[in-house]
Amino acid sequence: MSHIISPMVFRAETVREGRGFSLAEIQAVGLNAGEAKILGIPVDVRRKSSHEENVEILKEYVASAKENEIKVPAPKQTSKGQRGRADRGITKAGRKLRGLVNATGKN
Secondary structure (H helix, E strand, O other): OOOOOOOEEEEOOEEEEOOOEOHHHHHHHOOOHHHHHHOOOOEOOOOOOOOHHHHHHHHHHHHHHHHHOOOOOOOOOOOOOOOOOOOOOOOHHHHHHHOOOOOOOOO
8 A cells, every 4th residue: 555554454364454544543542533644644434443453553653753743745636626717708608708799799
């Protein structure tokens, strides 16, 4: 995974890397979901289980983050901005809307 830190998920006899820490694990450390995301900790709201191993990993990470003052960069914008407002004066419909078209329809 691309995260700095990731939890371990226990399923029957297998152990695998999880998508994120559960809210119970994050609250056991004394954080909420928003603070965890600021620190770069992935949160999986679908998980309901809480494992002591993950709580220990989180405690160590939070302690080192406070010592080293880890700053996580803001995520890049993945979607395009709102469209339509800038083109109102360019198209014929936009000019008509703004009252820039003469009564004869010619500009």
